[in-house]
Amino acid sequence: MQVQSPASVWSAAKFVGKKPVLPTVRAKSLFSSPATTTTTSEDRSPMAASGPKWAQKTITLPPLSRGCHLITPKITKEIDQDLSGFKCGLAHLFLQHTSASLTINENYDSDVRDDTETFLNRIVPEGTSAPWKHTLEGPDDMPAHIKSSMFGCALTVPITNGKLNMGTWQGIWLCEHRDYPTARKVVITLNGI
């Protein structure tokens, strides 16, 4: 699955999180199209950025507790350098799991994330009263699968002038639906000019 790509663009850059207790994000370079590699910090004129470009990498987010987490800083840290080479494009985030989800929602008040977790737990039965057949992986597993399809495992965000063009109050959330969290992989694909 590994494709050669210049370390300077999609290197396995260390993520320095805001919460120092969290492990480091790990990143695996998958691909950078030739045009991307010409966009260095000294060479960022509109002309240099005008060819269609693709870049793709897999990042590994550290285990997060059950609930909704704002991960915008983790994501932008990973892709900021490469994003700066895109005038216009799309960023696609794809979570490779079926018991967690990605969504875009409020980026300011952590109560919104807590209330969303409260909602999910109210709406999806768990435990002895739940009607699930799939119980071998624990009482939280089937509810986690359902929540994953409710919010989805992928996001596409516009890129404008080298930045993710989200609204003022929008942030990227990873919602962990399992009790015993594990590291989660996200394939990030950038495409644009």
Next chain:
Amino acid sequence: MQVQSPASVWSAAKFVGKKPVLPTVRAKSLFSSPATTTTTSEDRSPMAASGPKWAQKTITLPPLSRGCHLITPKITKEIDQDLSGFKCGLAHLFLQHTSASLTINENYDSDVRDDTETFLNRIVPEGTSAPWKHTLEGPDDMPAHIKSSMFGCALTVPITNGKLNMGTWQGIWLCEHRDYPTARKVVITLNGI
């Protein structure tokens, strides 16, 4: 955020809605790749359209009342001229808000939209019985955030032969989840050949 682009392609075209009481949609040009600007109505041969193209603009939808609204005509009016230059591609719509949502659903019977609003209000508690911590912005705010993640804030629709390639009964809905509606911004990104 403003990038020069030819007014003829992504101009701030006035939207003439079907409901004359609604304010005009406002549009801000963000980007058109050079290839796009060569696609005029006199020059639309397959050859002329064969290079990869990108176009991006932000439109501002007028305030809409709480509930689900069919906005296909508003969207196509904004992008029809440019869509005609794409043989094959994808149109991405991104709502820059966390208390409204975009979805694709039935385009004919307004009862479907009313019933969907009824469903959302049944499923997400609101008012004194609701368990939310986030209440500072009004009783309808936290439910609005939850509904936004349930339906999502983004859509990607295939472009085929210059048109959005939706099914016969599909339409684009904006679902407004707040009681006091405000104007809503949508970043539209077109990519294709």
Next chain:
Amino acid sequence: MQVQSPASVWSAAKFVGKKPVLPTVRAKSLFSSPATTTTTSEDRSPMAASGPKWAQKTITLPPLSRGCHLITPKITKEIDQDLSGFKCGLAHLFLQHTSASLTINENYDSDVRDDTETFLNRIVPEGTSAPWKHTLEGPDDMPAHIKSSMFGCALTVPITNGKLNMGTWQGIWLCEHRDYPTARKVVITLNGI
């Protein structure tokens, strides 16, 4: 809507399903960009695949019973040959209907799909107790519309080294929400290098 394209790339290939009782998937070629047509099985070097490419086709899935169905084999069978020409890209699947949905979830235990159907039926009222105004098309129709917006009608999956880059346990599901199933059309768009 028909655009000429070489039959060798997006031909109306017969789908050989795992369940022989199901009718054949029908496919309609829509578009292949010139670069794609140069990617044959004898000519698949990284250089040959380096130009941006687009391919688009519509496939018709056979009628499936109400419930959630794993359709990964059906989808990959349709696009495998063309996928092999993409080093890096995105695959977009768009269901042209408003009473079924596409989602990504667990690909192994069919109980997960059954439980998800159980969940959807619990959460969306149906029959005499349901509050719907839209009832002309049967008691299962309005619930089907709601479920369609809950899970959504479109998916975008990363392409890496000629394959859909999903997680180990991820699969593509078609969720049929109507009692009397019909054939369902999916527009598949591939874009990448």
